[in-house]
Amino acid sequence: MTGSHGLAAAQKGVQDSGNPTHFNFFRSALRGRQRVLWCANDPTVCLDREKNPWGGSTCCYQRFCKDTMSDPNHCGACGKTCAYGFVCCNGNCVDIQNDARNCGACFEECPGQSRCFYAMCDYGG
Known part of the structure; x- marks a missing residue:
C-alpha cells in the first residue's frame, strides 16, 4: 500500500x-x-465510593463527575468557579500569590509569622 x-x-x-x-x-x-467518570445515567455515581474511586468529593456536572476539592471550575460545589488567579485548594478558592497557608501552591505554608508575597514566603525581607 x-x-x-x-x-x-x-x-x-x-x-x-x-x-x-x-x-x-x-x-x-x-x-x-x-479522572473522568460518566454520570449522565446515574448522578449519584459521583458520590458512591463503590463505583467511583474519587467519590465523596465529586459532583455530577453536565454528565461528568467533577472533583470539587481541586477543580477551579467546581471548587467546593458544582459550578462554583474560582475568580481569575485563584486556585482551588481543598474545596476553597485561594489566592496562592498572597495566602501564607497556601503560598505558591496548595498546602505550602509559610513558617512562623512569615507572610506570602508573589507566591514566596517573606519576599523582599
Missing part, C-alpha cells in the same frame, strides 16, 4: 495491535490522568 491510504492502514494496525507503542502508552497515560 502506498500514499495516505497505506499510512492510515499502518497506523490503524499499530493502534489495534496488542504490542506496546509510545502512542498507546501516552494515550492510556492521559486517559488515567483525566
